[in-house]
Amino acid sequence: MGIEQARAFLTTHGRQLDRRRFDVLTGGDGHDVLAALEAYRNPDGGYGWGIEPDLRAPESQPAGALHALEAMADAGMTTPRASELLDWLASATLPGGGLPFALPISDDTGCAPFWAQADPREPSLQITAAVAAQAHRVARFDAAISSHPWLAAATEFCFTEIRALDEAPFAYVLSFALQLLDAASDTVAEARGLLDKLARFVPSDGAVPVEGGAEGETLHLLDFAPEPGRPVRELVTAEAVAADLDRLARGQRDDGGWAVDFDSYSPAAALEWRGYSTVAAVDVLRKNGRW
Numbered sequence: 363m364g365i366e367q368a369r370a371f372l373t374t375h376g377r378q379l380d381r382r383r384f385d386v387l388t389g390g391d392g393h394d395v396l397a398a399l400e401a402y403r404n405p406d407g408g409y410g411w412g413i414e415p416d417l418r419a420p421e422s423q424p425a426g427a428l429h430a431l432e433a434m435a436d437a438g439m440t441t442p443r444a445s446e447l448l449d450w451l452a453s454a455t456l457p458g459g460g461l462p463f464a465l466p467i468s469d470d471t472g473c474a475p476f477w478a479q480a481d482p483r484e485p486s487l488q489i490t491a492a493v494a495a496q497a498h499r500v501a502r503f504d505a506a507i508s509s510h511p512w513l514a515a516a517t518e519f520c521f522t523e524i525r526a527l528d529e530a531p532f533a534y535v536l537s538f539a540l541q542l543l544d545a546a547s548d549t550v551a552e553a554r555g556l557l558d559k560l561a562r563f564v565p566s567d568g569a570v571p572v573e574g575g576a577e578g579e580t581l582h583l584l585d586f587a588p589e590p591g592r593p594v595r596e597l598v599t600a601e602a603v604a605a606d607l608d609r610l611a612r613g614q615r616d617d618g619g620w621a622v623d624f625d626s627y628s629p630a631a632a633l634e635w636r637g638y639s640t641v642a643a644v645d646v647l648r649k650n651g652r653w
Contacts, residue, residue: 365653367618368644375619376637379413383436383641387648392437399433402426403443407450415631415638417464418472424461424489425477427451431496436645438503445506448497452512459519460485461493472628487523487531490516491538498545508549517546524556530563533570533581540564540586544594554593561597568598568606576625582606588646607650610643 365388372381379398386392402413408422409430417425427447434444455461464480467473480486494516501508524539531539540560547553564570568583583606587594595603613620619640626632647653 363614363616363618365644365648368614368640369618371618371640372637374617375633376640377634379433380634380637380641383433384644386436386438387641387645392439395433395437396439396441396443399430399443402430406453407443407446408454409447412472412630412634414477415634416472416474416627417467417477418628418631419467419469421465421467422450422454423465423477424451424454424486424493425464428489428493428496431493431500435496435499440504440506444500444504445510448507448510448512451493451516455512455516456483456485458485459490459515460487460523461490461516462486463489472631474625474627485519487520488535488538491520491535491542494520495538495542495545498542498548502548517542517550521550521552521556524560527560527563533572533575536560536563536570537581537586540594540597544587544592547593557593557597564597566599567602572624576623579623582609584610584646588642589649603650607647607652611647611652613643 369384372384382390382395382398386395402409402411404410404422406422409426410420410422412418413429414423414425417423430447434441451461454465462480462482462484463486464477465482467478470478494513497507497513501513507513520539520542530536540557543553543557547557568587570581572579572581583598583602587598615621619636620643622635622639626635644653
């Protein structure tokens with residue numbers, strides 16, 4: 363198995379956005395990613411329409427912003443859509459700088475209950491850190507994002523919440539907090555110290571079970587530390603990284619794609635998550651010299 367089998371899986375089953383993201387990994391044009399992203403954009407500058415596979419409602423959502431910024435970071439080029447998205451995020455942000463986990467949904471058909479039932483008045487470290495982490499990735503090559511006031515406010519909200527952590531947080535909160543601190547460490551001096559603070563919550567093998575998730579649902583080392591040479595890699599050993607790369611490589615299925623271990627809430631979402639995860643797996647394996 364290998365990259366050509368992954369390409370065949372995406373050609374057969376992947377949505378256009380993930381096929382374009384895969385193409386960029388193998389020398390394609392980032393403009394094509396941005397073009398595919400337009401299908402999910404709303405006139406308010408945010409993103410919805412199922413770009414988060416288990417949130418199929420049309421309204422712009424923080425989770426939609428997460429996926430859109432990730433795609434922009436993968437495309438590796440500036441676009442006015444990025445600063446327009448941060449303008450929308452500013453409009454959706456609660457006092458204090460945090461985003462709600464999700465905004466109200468007019469039609470929850472095909473939507474996971476944790477999205478549909480979220481309290482829009484409650485700030486969420488999990489989603490704010492996830493979105494801000496991707497915004498910091500875009501900020502590496504887009505000055506309009508690095509200087510946007512939303513990013514500074516959201517980062518400070520997250521840092522304040524992370525400073526206050528005195529026990530192991532929920533697995534996804536920990537993973538996204540680590541991703542944010544790693545991404546922000548290029549420009550925010552405190553980030554490295556906060557990474558050290560969270561190190562005590564990272565198991566030696568980097569595997570964090572998801573409490574209340576599907577049976578066996580686990581976040582792994584490469585979910586929060588996918589890239590060699592980054593500060594977050596200092597929290598884990600080279601042996602643990604190698605073992606998790608072996609695990610990831612073994613995860614390729616006979617059809618060329620990867621699966622996920624969490625629940626999906628529609629048949630479409632289940633297949634879309636496989637395409638998304640296949641792109642992510644190929645990206646990590648290539649960055650770490652396995653492919």
